[in-house]
Amino acid sequence: QVYPVESGGGSVQAGGSLRLSCVASGYSYYKGFVAWFRQAPGKEREGISCIYTYDNATYYAESVKGRFTISLDKHSAEKTIYLEMNNLKPEDTAIYYCAAAGWASGRLCLKEDFRNYWGQGTQVTVSS
Numbered sequence: 266q267v268y269p270v271e272s273g274g275g276s277v278q279a280g281g282s283l284r285l286s287c288v289a290s291g292y293s294y295y296k297g298f299v300a301w302f303r304q305a306p307g308k309e310r311e312g313i314s315c316i317y318t319y320d321n322a323t324y325y326a327e328s329v330k331g332r333f334t335i336s337l338d339k340h341s342a343e344k345t346i347y348l349e350m351n352n353l354k355p356e357d358t359a360i361y362y363c364a365a366a367g368w369a370s371g372r373l374c375l376k377e378d379f380r381n382y383w384g385q386g387t388q389v390t391v392s393s
Contacts, residue, residue, distance in 0.1 A: 267382035268333040269290040269299075269363040274387030277353055283389060285348040287363030289382070292344075297367030299346045300381070301335065303359035303389075310362070311373030314348060324372050329357075353391045361384040 269292070273285040287299060298347075300315035306381065313326045314335040323335050334349040364381040 267365050269365050269382055269384035271361065271363045271384045271387040274389045276390040277361065279354055279391055279393050281353050281391070282349070282351045283353065285350065285361055285363075285387060285389075287348075287365075287384065288343045289346070289363070289365040290343075292365045292382070293367075297365065298369055299337070299362045300305060300366075300374050301346075301348045302362045302364060302377065303357075304362070304386075305356070305359040308359075310377055312377065314376035315369075316346065318344075318375070324375055326375060329356075350389070353389075355391050355393045357389060358391050359389060361389050362386045372390040 267289055269287050269289040271287050298315050298317045302310050302312050304310040313329045316323045316335045316337055332352045338345045338346045363384040366381045368380045
């Protein structure tokens with residue numbers, strides 16, 4: 266079983282930055298991907314960024330491209346996935362979820378799927 270755990274959420278003013286972290290215990294970092302999704306109030310959950318852990322290929326939704334950066338710290342004991350979020354906007358306010366799985370290729374890692382292992386989420390609030 267895989268248990269992603271997110272941390273790093275909080276409140277920030279528009280234009281500010283936050284860094285989210287995800288550690289997925291039980292996940293094999295030598296195959297598959299880790300993705301960040303978010304769900305704003307009244308909206309469906311959307312995939313915003315993902316990284317393939319065996320070749321570091323990354324993908325981003327258009328809404329965050331150029332502002333968010335996903336990375337994998339392979340040298341850390343816990344193999345942490347980071348999501349660096351810059352120039353935050355009020356519309357970035359959402360619960361952010363980390364997901365890990367091994368079924369996708371290419372941009373499909375941004376697609377929600379029953380095969381994903383999900384974290385509990387962390388709240389990000391951006392005020393104007």
